[in-house]
Amino acid sequence: MFGYVLVTMLELVNSTNALSQQQTSLNQSYKNYFLIGTAINAPQILQKDLKAAAIITNDFNSLTPENIMKSEIIHPKWDEYDFTLADKMVEYAQTHQLKVNGHTLIWHSQLPAFMKYMQSADSVKNFFVNHIETVARRYDGKIFSWDVVNEALEENGTLRKSIFLDKLGPSYISEAFKLAQKASPNAELYYNDYNIEQPKKRAGAIAIIKDLQSKGIRIDGVGIQGHWRYNKIPFKEIEESIIEFSQLGVKVMFTELDLGVLPNPWDSDAADVNMKATYSAKMNPYMNALPDSVQDKFTEGYESLFKLFIKYKDKISRVTFWGVHDGQSWLNGWPIKGRTNYPLLFDRKYQPKEAYFKLIALTNTK
Ligand code: XIL
Numbered sequence: 001m002f003g004y005v006l007v008t009m010l011e012l013v014n015s016t017n018a019l020s021q022q023q024t025s026l027n028q029s030y031k032n033y034f035l036i037g038t039a040i041n042a043p044q045i046l047q048k049d050l051k052a053a054a055i056i057t058n059d060f061n062s063l064t065p066e067n068i069m070k071s072e073i074i075h076p077k078w079d080e081y082d083f084t085l086a087d088k089m090v091e092y093a094q095t096h097q098l099k100v101n102g103h104t105l106i107w108h109s110q111l112p113a114f115m116k117y118m119q120s121a122d123s124v125k126n127f128f129v130n131h132i133e134t135v136a137r138r139y140d141g142k143i144f145s146w147d148v149v150n151e152a153l154e155e156n157g158t159l160r161k162s163i164f165l166d167k168l169g170p171s172y173i174s175e176a177f178k179l180a181q182k183a184s185p186n187a188e189l190y191y192n193d194y195n196i197e198q199p200k201k202r203a204g205a206i207a208i209i210k211d212l213q214s215k216g217i218r219i220d221g222v223g224i225q226g227h228w229r230y231n232k233i234p235f236k237e238i239e240e241s242i243i244e245f246s247q248l249g250v251k252v253m254f255t256e257l258d259l260g261v262l263p264n265p266w267d268s269d270a271a272d273v274n275m276k277a278t279y280s281a282k283m284n285p286y287m288n289a290l291p292d293s294v295q296d297k298f299t300e301g302y303e304s305l306f307k308l309f310i311k312y313k314d315k316i317s318r319v320t321f322w323g324v325h326d327g328q329s330w331l332n333g334w335p336i337k338g339r340t341n342y343p344l345l346f347d348r349k350y351q352p353k354e355a356y357f358k359l360i361a362l363t364n365t366k
Contacts, residue, residue, distance in 0.1 A: 026059040026345075026356070029363040033313040035099060037062030037320030039256065041328055045089045051350040052324045062099045062144070064255065064320055065089055066330070069102050070110040075131055078114050083138065090142050099144035101255070101320070104192065105132050106176045107150035108162035109273050115163065124167035132176060136183035145188035147223060147255070148180045149173050153193055155270065157204030173208055177217045192223035192255055194271035197237040202244065209248050221317065223255035227271040227331075230259040230298040230343075233305055239312075246315035254309070256322040258343035259301050260331045261286065261294055275335045284339040295354070298342070302355040306362055325350050 027036040038060045043049045045068065056063070067073060068085040075081050093100045106128070118124055136146060152173055154160050164172045173191075180189055196205040205222060212219045222245045228234070245252045256271075262284070265277035277283075286294070309316055323329045325346035332341050345356040 024352075024357070024360055026360065027061040029360045030319075031061075033310060033363070034316045035062040035318035035320075036060055037064055037099075037101065037255075037318055038324050039064045039066040039103075039320065039322045040089070040324070041066045042068055042085055044324065044328075045085055045092060047092075049328075052328070055324050055346060055350060056098075057096050060098065062101065062318055062320060063089065063093050064101045064103045066103075066323065067110070069135070070104065070107065071115070071131060072110045072112045074135060076112055078127075081134060086139070090139060094142075100139075100142075101190075101318075102136075102139060102143050102146040102187070104147040104150040105135060105180060106148065106152075106164060106172070108160065108164065109151070111163070118163065118167075121167040124163060128164065128168065128172070128176070129179060132179040133183045136180050136187070139187070140184040141186045143187060145190060145220070146180055146184065147192040148189045148219075149176050150192045151194065151272075152191070152208065153196065153201050153204040155195060155198070155201055155268075157200040157202075157207070159204070174212055174215055174217050177212055177219060181218050188220040188251075189218060190221040190223050190251075190253070190255075191219060192225065194225040194227055194256075195269060196222070197224055197234055197241040199237065199240075202237075202241055206244065206248065209245070209250060213248070219250060221251035221253055223253045225271060225322075226254040226257040227269075227322070228257075228259055229264065229269070230261050230294070230301045232269070233259070233301050235304065235308060238305075239308060242308075242312045242315055246312075251317040252312075252315050253318045253320070254316070255318070255320050257319060258322045258329060258331060259298060259305075260341055260343045261290065261298060262331070262339055262341050265335060273334065277336045279336050279338055283336055286342065287340050290342045295342075299353070299355040299358055302345070303358045303362065306359050310362060321345065 030036050040063050044052050074086055090100060152160050159165050159170055177189055191208055195201050209219055242252050309319060321344055323344055326342050326344050327348040329341055329343050331343050332339055346352055
C-alpha cells in the first residue's frame with residue numbers, strides 16, 4: 001500500500017517531473033522465491049500501531065502471532081479458552097490476504113498457570129488433547145499452517161526434559177502431530193526449534209521427522225528459528241541443514257529471523273525464553289545509536305544470509321522476521337531486560353535500513 005520513496009540524485013535530474021518514485025516491497029521482490037513473513041504483536045493486531053500496519057501490508061505476505069496463540073493466552077484456564085486476539089488476527093490476515101502460521105500448539109514455555117505445577121499424567125494428557133483439538137479445529141481452513149511442536153530438543157539432540165516428555169513419554173510428539181492432523185486437516189504441520197542448524201540438535205530434529213514419517217504421520221515442514229548474532233551467523237551449518245532437511249521431503253523455513261547486535265552474557269547461542277541475566281551498562285553498549293561499523297557488518301550479514309536463501313529457493317518456503325521493527329523486538333528484553341537492540345530490517349522510527357534495500361537489490365540480479 002505505502003511504498004518507500006527512493007529518490008536518487010540522478011533520478012531527480014533526469015525526471016521530467018523532477019521527482020520519481022519507486023515502490024519497493026520485500027514480499028513482491030521475493031515472490032518467485034519464498035514467502036516473507038513477520039511476527040506481529042497484540043497492539044499490531046488491534047490496529048494500534050498504524051506505522052507497523054503500513055509496513056506489514058506493504059512488505060510481508062505471511063504472519064506469525066508473536067504471543068497470542070501461545071497456550072497461556074489462548075487457553076488461560078483449564079476449561080476456558082480466549083480466542084479474542086487470535087480471531088482478530090485471522091480476520092486481519094483474511095482482509096489483507098496474508099497467510100497465517102499458528103504459533104504454537106505444544107511448547108513447554110509460556111504455559112498457562114494451571115499447568116505449571118500439574119502432577120498427574122492424566123491431567124497433562126487431558127490438557128494436551130483438548131488443547132490441540134480445540135485450538136487446531138477452530139482455525140482449520142482459516143490459517144495456513146501450525147508449528148505443532150516447538151522446541152522439543154536439548155542442544156545435544158536428545159528430547160528436552162519438559163512436562164510433556166515427563167508425563168506423556170517420547171511419543172507425545174507423534175501424538176501431537178496426529179491430533180493436529182485430525183483437527184486441522186487443511187493446515188500444513190511443522191516442527192519448529194532454535195539451533196537445529198547445529199549438527200547434534202539437527203540430528204535430533206531429523207530423528208523426529210523420520211520417526212513421524214515411519215509411522216505414516218504427516219509432517220510438512222521444519223522451521224529453523226534463526227535467532228542469530230550479526231557477526232556469528234552459522235552459514236555452513238545453515239546450508240547443511242537446508243540440504244539435509246529437504247532430503248527428507250519436508251519444506252524448510254526460517255521462522256523467527258533476527259540478527260542481534262548486543263553482547264551475549266553467556267557462551268551459548270541458545271534462544272531459551274526462560275534464560276535471564278542481569279543488566280549492566282557494559283551489556284547495553286548502543287543505547288543511543290549503532291556505530292556505522294556494526295551497521296555495515298549487520299547489513300553484510302543479512303545480505304550473505306539471503307544470498308544463501310536464494311541459492312536454495314526451491315527448498316525454502318518461507319522466511320519470517322521476528323517482529324516488524326527494532327522497537328518491538330523481544331531482543332530488547334531478552335535475555336537482559338532494558339537493552340537497545342537493532343536486529344530487524346526497520347528501525348525504531350519505522351524506517352527501512354540499508355539492509356532492507358540490499359535484500360531487495362539481491363532479487364534484481366540473476
Ligand atoms: C518470544 C516473544 O517474542 C516474546 O514477546 C515473549 O516474551 C517470549 O517469547 N522462540 C519462540 C518464540 O518460539 O515464541 C519466542 O518468542 C522467541 C524464542
